[in-house]
Amino acid sequence: MVLQQRPARAVVWGFGEVGAIVTVTLLRGMDTISNMTVNVTGDVGVWKVVLDPMDYGGPYHLIAQQTLRQEITSIHLDDVLFGDVWFCGGQSNMRMTVSQIFNASQELALAAQYPYVRLFTASLEYSDTELLDFAKVAMPWSVPTSKNLGQGDFTYFSAVCWIFGQHLARKLKYPIGLVESACGGTLVEAWSSKTALSKCGLSDTSSKTKLRNYAYLDYSVLWNAMIHPFLNMTIKGAIWYQGESNAFMNLDLYNCTFPALIQDWRRSFHEGSLGQTDPNFPFGFVQLSTYVKSNRDNFPVIRWHQTADYGYVPNPKMPNTFMAVAMDLGDETCPYGSIHPRDKQTVAYRLYLGAQAIAYGDRHVHYQGPFPDSIDVDFTYSYMNITYNQELIITHTFDNIFEVFCSADMNGEGQYTWIPAPAELQSSKVVTVSFKGCSHISAVRYAWSEWPCEYKQCPIYSANQRLPAPLFIKYWK
Known part of the structure; x- marks a missing residue:
């Protein structure tokens, strides 16, 4: 896996027996780098340890050892690296795998060149209540291979997330962790907490009667199952590709619901990581591409709403954000439907330029189109x-x-x-x-x-x- 490097401190967490003591030890070779102890408390026995600030690199060995009434159990994690962790979320355009895009065979062949990029994918799950842990994991932390980058259509791993991570790894020359949590055909409201929804006058039950036949569209169900379990993690930033579903439902609310999601995710990751994730962490997104050649204005309206009606980012309602414009990447003959353009390389590169400027402070990078x-x-x-x-x-x-x-x-x-x-x-x-x-x-x-x-x-x-x-x-x- 990859854990977040300094200046932030990575958080390690798990479940233990209430009343036990957990000791977390980080080793490099035979040398102990740090050793921390925490009591397991609370009703469900969740424990958290904030590691010392670590420079990028590795590999390290991490041991979590529980002691309860002289009984000792332990979990060992090998090949742990420190670098930057990026979270990748959204709907089907984020979920498109590397095997589905242009030049797929060439992209898959590059996997072996990035052994210090690590991948994790959450399973498609939903819940009516906030989960502390994942119901399932589609792909645990893994070294990239041509197989796990292209398991099948809309499975894992995300092409946009992977190519974005490639660019970062080449530029930064240190480990990159990529975490994918995406689900096709979903509303922003499904990825939003009750707190975020309330900012826009919505409740988590607003959609139950309309959309019960497609549970992924129920409000907050993906936040509960596919975001909430991640909140303890220290991350560098996030990228997001979503909005197509909202072009046809709650369109006029997206200029509120999307900024509210960003603000709420930032607060939640900051609090969940005990203050280690930046409360204003960089957030990049894809301004939607095309769908069909029609006279409807749903897509231009939602593109505009993606910027909180400013037309550009960052802006006063969406600070520390960056945007990849994709309206010129239409793919009318795409076998997966024209709403899924296959040129994810250009999308990922445009996101990478924004990350260079916003997340890494390179003032010389041109990352925005003319406005x-x-x-x-x-x-x-x-x-x-x-x-x-x-x-x-x-x-x-x-x-x-x-x-x-x-x-x-x-x-x-x-x-x-x-x-x-x-x-x-x-x-x-x-x-x-x-x-x-x-x-x-x-x-x-x-x-x-x-x-x-x-x-x-x-x-x-x-x-x-x-x-x-x-x-x-x-x-x-």
Whole structure:
């Protein structure tokens, strides 16, 4: 396994007989590195030990020894490393295994090159009450192999999580622990505690009557079974790929429920690890890719809500977060359904750039696509200049990707409709959008479509790192 390195302190925990004494010993070779003792108390006999801060590396040997009325029992763990532990959660796009993605055979062959990346996967379980331990474990801590990276469709191990971990291991050159807890077709509410739900006016029983035939969608059931047992663990950060299910249920609440989940997970991991997990740990997520080519606005709305309606992160409601934009990675012919694009390499790399900047403080890394700094509207000549916050590359014609909310009434009191607006690059950072034919406009938006562009052919990318500009919408009062 991998335990969290300094400056945090890793937590080791387990179950014992109430009244017993547990001694946890960490050894390297024959040398004792640390030795700690704790009494087993409480109704269920859970014990926790906070290890000394450890530099990255290993391997170590860890012994947990229980003494009760002169009877001694012990558990031995071999090949324990210290490094950074990342938690990977979400629904089926996080759950897609390495065997399901593009260039799968090449990716699987890389497993042997990363013996110091370690993998753990929780089983798909749900519970109406918060569990202290896992009902089952799909894959205990393991060294990566081509077999356990590609067990089957939507089983384990997560392609996004694995490739993200590869990038970190190559860059940081120390052990990385990857923990997967994901389940397809699930709402954010299922992964949320009662506390988080209450922040958005929801109770844990709100969905029982509607969704009893699909228990994974019941509120809090995955938090109870697949998150709560992890809370003692000290982690470095988390990445998240979810939201497709919420595009069709509780869509208008996602700008509350998703930030509330992040805030609640941070508090819960911090408290569960006895203060060792950072209370503001870095949290990365994937802004959703495409589904079908339709006129619905469910997907652009939820992409917007994924940022708490700011359009970018970090922002005041979502501090210390980073985002991988994926709306340009559509995969219409995917055999697993177009909602599951197979290019998980690009997704993972974009997440990795965000982690470099947010989690590891590399200020020189460009990890965000271009976003408008200002929008100046000239109603006399019917155009606007949209000034972006970085240099742009225009890779494709604008077509109909910009739209304005247009009224034929000069006073702006008539009926408004969204109409396509021609655009052109005015300078390295400025796009000019024309709205001739509109007597008045009250808003502009970009890429507000379920499938805004073909594969890597959205028009606006950053000149540095070639990252796509996320969608945005801007209203005038």
